[in-house]
């Protein structure tokens with residue numbers, strides 16, 4: 750099943766793919782395996798893409814037994830261009846408008862509408878200005894697996910020992926096409942963490958409701 754997603758239009762052409770034994774890719778695209786650890790990996794030619802791992806793919810036939818997000822026009826434009834970033838800011842709501850949470854009041858993040866696919870996977874694109882940290886948090890309000898998929902520019906997910914920026918203890922660098930993978934522990938609990946852009950960046954936040962499944 751291939752479902753075209755318009756939530757990031759007119760900027761990004763995304764597709765949600767589920768149980769497709771032959772999914773052809775010609776142009777350069779970005780794929781993120783959304784399947785759980787217990788499900789079969791995505792097969793790209795002779796290599797396997799494991800749960801919550803991403804790859805940039807060109808000219809290949811993919812076998813997608815579980816679920817995947819594909820960004821079809823990956824790399825086709827850059828947010829270094831101020832006009833593109835301006836258009837995104839005019840199209841998407843600021844994080845503050847979106848959430849009305851005090852912690853987000855002055856965060857220069859702009860979120861696309863949210864898409865929900867496969868019944869329990871929510872996602873939205875986000876534009877972040879350069880060197881802009883989000884708020885440090887550990888709770889999400891809902892029980893989900895959270896992954897950041899970098900699309901344009903660079904950033905990192907930062908891990909802290911406490912809610913204080915001075916307790917930084919780990920960083921997961923993100924360049925276009927990479928995803929941060931699991932940061933939760935065996936009980937599903939998160940460390941204190943935040944996304945922090947390096948350059949102006951666009952990333953996708955994926956929230957896969959756990960719904961009792963791994």
Ligand SMILES: [Fe+2]
Nearest residue numbers: 886889895942
């Ligand atoms: Fe988070």
